[in-house]
Amino acid sequence: xxxxxxxxxxxxYETENFFNVIIESYINGHLAQCKExxxxxxxxxxxxxxxxxxxxxxxxxxxxxxxxx
Numbered sequence: 001x002x003x004x005x006x007x008x009x010x011x012x013y014e015t016e017n018f019f020n021v022i023i024e025s026y027i028n029g030h031l032a033q034c035k036e037x038x039x040x041x042x043x044x045x046x047x048x049x050x051x052x053x054x055x056x057x058x059x060x061x062x063x064x065x066x067x068x069x
Contacts, residue, residue, distance in 0.1 A: 003042045012029075019049050023059055031067045038068040 009018040018041070025034040038046065053061045 004040055005042060006045050009037075009040060013033065019052055022049065023053075023064065024060075026064050026067060034064070036067050 004012070008020055009021075010016060013021050018037075022034055022037045025031075032038060038049070039046055041049065050065070053059065053064060
C-alpha cells in the first residue's frame with residue numbers, strides 16, 4: 001500500500017484533521033480500520049500523530065498505541 005500525505009488523506013476523508021478520523025475509528029470500535037488508517041500515513045506523519053496522541057488529555061493514548069503499533 002502506498003503511503004499518503006496528510007493533505008491527501010484529509011481530502012480523501014473530507015476532514016480537516018485526519019488524526020481525529022483515526023481516534024474516532026478507535027472510539028467506535030473499528031480497531032482494524034484504525035490500524036489501517038495509521039499505516040496509510042507517511043512515517044513522519046505517523047511520528048507526529050503519536051506525539052499529538054501522547055499530549056492529548058482526552059484520549060487513552062496507550063490503548064490506541066497498542067492497536068496501531
